[in-house]
Amino acid sequence: MTPPRRGADWLPDRGEVIWIDHNPQVGREMKNHHPFLVLSTAPFHRVVGLVVGCAMTSAASNQGSSLALDLGPIPDRADAHSFVLCHQIKSFDWKARGARPHPMGQLKEDQLDAVLDIMGQILGFIP
DSSP: OBOOOOSTTOOOOTTEEEEEEOOSOOTTSOOSEEEEEEOSOHHHHHHHOEEEEEEEEOOGGGTTOTTEEEEEEETTEEEEEEEEEEEEEEEEETTTTTOEEEEEEEOOHHHHHHHHHHHHHHHTSOO
């Protein structure tokens, strides 16, 4: 993973992990501030003002789930792993929700590809 970009002109980009407020939520949806993997592109964010991506968590209950990609141990928290919840696809107004760069920065290309493969299976794009 590469370090996050910062600055007043910051614009989330595809493959970047950001902090974002998931509230309001209903039922089993993620709530409060959590990491979020951005899947849409910076030009889309600039024009539309939304980010599309997946919620992330460190909940151990996701270990071994076919719907969550395990990104490995969290730095400084060897007892916890970071998971991309590929079944929790969302779009958010990133400015209104106070999005900001996450220390994880940018996912590796193979990790992003793995997320897209799982999503493709969920959505029926990949048999």
